[in-house]
Amino acid sequence: MQMKTMSKLKFVFLFLMFFITVNEFSPQSTDPDEILEGVKEAFTKIEDYEVDIRVIIDVDFLKVPDSEAKLYFKQPNKIHVESEKFALLPRQGLDFSPLGLLSGKYTALYEQEDTIRNIPTSVVKIIPLGNDGDIILSTFWVDQSRNLIIRVESTKKPTGTFTIDFTYEKYDDYYELPSKMEFTFTVDRMMFPRGMDGQADDEDSNYKSDSKTGKVYITYTNYEVNQGLPDELFETENHESK
Amino acid sequence: MMTGLIKIELYKIFKKWRTYIGFIAIGLLVAIIQTAMVFEGQKSLDFMTRNLQDSFLFVGNLLNGFFISYLILNMLAVHIPFLITLVAGDLLAGESTAGTYRILLTRPVSRMQVLTSKFIAGNIYTFSLILWLAIVSLGIGAILFGFGELIVIKSSTVIIFDRNDVLWRFLLAYGFAALGMSVVCSLAFFFSSLVENAIGPIVATMAVIIVFVIVSAINIEIFSSIKPYLFTNYILSWRLIFSDPINTSKLLNAVLILLGHIVLLYGVTAFIFKRKDILS
Secondary structure, three states, X not given: OHHHHHHHHHHHHHHHHHHHHHHHHOOOOOOHHHHHHHHHHHHOOOOEEEEEEEEEEEEOOEEOOOEEEEEEXXXXXXXXXXXXXXXXXXXXXXXXXXXXXOOOOEEEEEEEEEEEOOEEEEEEEEEEOOOOOOEEEEEEEEEOOOOEEEEEEEEEOOOEEEEEEEEEEEEOOOEEEEEEEEEEEEXXXXXXXXXXXXXXXXXXXXXXXXXXXXXXXXXXXXXXEOOOOOHHHHOOOOEEOO | OHHHHHHHHHHHHHHOOHHXXXXXXXXXXXXXXXXXXXXXXXXXXXXXXXXXXXXXEEEOOOXXXXXXXXXXXXXXXXXXXXXXXXXXXXXXHHHHHHOOHHHHXXXXXXXXXXXXXXXXXXXXXXXXXXXXXXXXXXXXXXXXXXXXXXXXXXXXXXXXXXXXXXXXXXXXXXXXXHHHHHHHHHHHHHHHHHOOOOHHHHHHHHHHHHHHHHHHHOOOHHHHHHHHHOOHHHHHHHHHHHOOOOOHHHHHHHHHHHHHHHHHHHHHHHHHHHHOOOOO
8 A cells, every 4th residue: 555655656756857857948938929028138138249240242133242341239229330341231130139120019929840950949920010110021930948039031021031040159158149140032123223324234134034032141250249339339320431 | 757747637636626625525524423423423323222222231332433433434425426526527628628638748748648647646636535534534533432332233233343343444444435436536537538528527427326326226126137237336345344254255356346447447548538639
């Protein structure tokens, strides 16, 4: 009888241990708002930063030399860019601020678990509310263990769909910040700038496709985080440094 | 001997006030465009690149001396030939109008030497006009806007050239433009050998250019087949220099075609001039 009671207690103990262990090692929430709040909160420990960026543009119709610039960011969404030469930078995700990516009112829906570059992620869809913004629909792949956005896919009017992939590294053994960003977007033929001479160039007549996919690779180096950047810096326009 | 003759011809060219119309017109045109660009340039550039700016943030200044010089060079085919014909059309016909043909040819120099010296002097004027265009375009551009990266928007590509990769392209482009204008000079020179009044060669040359330019611009199959034979089709081939990579075989082909036109027109003019019955 005593043996039986002992066996039952042992079973209950093992069950409880298993339950606690499973919950401890799988803290994956399926609440989309909780997931996104976690990401936003993790980013709030970064008040400002400055970083050197190198931009490589790989777009079929766009031939631009690789450019280097210095990016300054301050919460909640101030950015300033300085470059010795002309630089072309993607508008979306440059400062990788979740507050910027998740601005405005929206409805969030948890979709599924997914693995991106061997990182387990939770997929959350964002449907913006109201007609003010340009974003029609966004999907976020969030690494909940680190509260980091690994990938964003958005459909924006009128520019179409773009995807941003982030690769993170730890800086000062504390801040996890992107070391690389890959921006993929589609370019519609109709959106192409009008030629300054107004004439077709025979040399370019091999261009047949109506839409193209382009990529922009950004490498982030030499982070300086929470140095107390002055607000005045962000009042000036983005410019070339002399 | 030839140097002396060329100097005399240049003296005759630069003694006439009409020679300076070209320099004044180019100086004014460039100054007006550059001034307009100070006020409206950014708006025009934003308009041209607004689709790109929807997706990209522009850091730095694309409205610079290189960009404006490129725009001005694009106007070359339309405006500058007229300024060249004003002088080139007068080179031979002017002697006839002034009644100095016979006096000129009684000097102890051959007809070919007289013709060649006039042809070279006409081309020196043409080259100096393009050189003036380069100086005022780049010079005023540098003063008003400075230099920077050059954006070139073609029908299906946008190229942004590094500022260190632009000046040599401009030097080549102005050189090519001078070659193209030299064909115009040769054509006016040819017409000048046929008549005894300078108005005829000026009007005839401009008529040929206008007809050729219009035929080149209309996309009809029958015109497309004759397009490669029109020299005006190659005058703007300097645009190939602002490509990446440069289509060198196409560029060389354009250079050879333009040189061929110059040689042919000079040859025909020489043939006519040697047999010409000089009556005035």
